[in-house]
Amino acid sequence: MFLRRSLMSVAGGWILGGLETVHDLGAFLLITVSVIVTKFNTARALVHPMIRAQIARAGLKLLPMVTFLACALGLVVIGQTVLLLNRYGAPKYLGMVMVSVVVRELGPLLAALLVLARIGTANVVELGTARALGEVEALEALAIDPIHFLVAPRVIGMALAIFSLTVYLILFALLSGYAFAFLQNVPLTPSEYFDQLALSLMWQDFVLLALKTLSFGVLIATVTCYEGLAKPVRLERVSSATARAVGECVVGVVMLDALFMIVYLVI
């Protein structure tokens, strides 16, 4: 009886804590979106280069890593699929499998998790340290809106970077996948392979891919900025804020992914 009650109280605490976090993150996101909309052209000589810098930081600088991941993804998916499809004599479904696995699922997910690991964590550390050292108050004293100066460039930059990285990752994975199939002497010409890809892709795939990757970027940037900025962090708590942000981002990204999966099933 006692054990059941304490388990329920722990579960209740988790649920309430989760709801509170979602509520706070939602409020933070709404504030950020309103600042982006209302101040997009404010101080553009200063803020727009910061957006470009964020795109370069979360996108361009991760290209070598994404290339490596794309090759690995192409090889792994194709390697496993080719074996399976050849066993059942159905190599013509290779393109369809690549679209379902790489374009719709793994591509966006991998790009988002890579950006989270490399840039999202750095976001929390940078902003948490700035907050702990009083630099955020210094911005307020200079009448500079911290959301506009610190958060907005990161949200826009990470959203665009994850979208671009995903497109790059998908293209490279599809190409490296065919290269692997070619090396394994799969009876599939390039034109057959690309025809299969083209037939498997719907116009909705492009729209949903853009929406999915942009929302992953917004989610990761919002959570990491929130954990770094919104709570008055002490310097020694920055590391735990980073761990919390990573956990929240992973859960959020998987839940968003599940939401898009439902949309794919419906259309």
Added chain:
Amino acid sequence: MEEEKPWTGPLAEAEGAAICYGGHPSQLRLSGLDWKIAAGSYWVVGGPPDSGKTDLLATMAGLQRPAGGVVRIFGRDVTELGEPDLLKLRTKVGFVFKGGGRMFSDLTVAENIALPLRYHQNLDADHALDTVHALLDLTDLGNIGPERPQRLGMSQQQRVGLARALALKPDALFLDEPLAGLGWRHRQWWLDFLQELSSGAAFMDRKKLAVVVTTNDFAPWSGRRVEYAVIRDQRWQMLGEQKEPPNV
């Protein structure tokens, strides 16, 4: 567009205001504060450590809201203002933090000083350079523009903080213990400079700034024309001008 009329009343005023640590109502530092800061006035506010001087300064500068009573900045009640309006008011108020001025460590000295100019006047880095050099000269910092703030000594960092606070040519300047930890020579420089700002410096187009300074020790202001106030036991006492500096 209608041009904003220059404000002629007190730049900042408090009526029965309650000041709390970090703005948290549960941690009261000072209550019943009545104070008017006029243009060109030079206030030195003393009090023992942890008496609430920093919170008082932050509240009067619009960085923090009072826990009770009324604080007006340029005639506008800060409790009734939203964050965007408060931000707008803060462009007219300069604030120098204690202990190095809270520089942005990922920016150079020049970028730190240029930041408010670039943000509020939408300037690119090159166009802000002239003003940055003028401010570096004004604060006797010479050619340290490309340096990172963390490589400077505290007295230099503090002056960079001063230069950054003056970049937008504010009407009021709040300084939190600017003399703390400085040697005699640097102290004299600060005292002379603040006096000049209060009586109308050339860089500020001869505009007389309201200067408000906090301190643990009134002695350095001996023989200078300033108004004293002190926080003792959570109470506010205005002492006005004194021939000899009072005890904190």
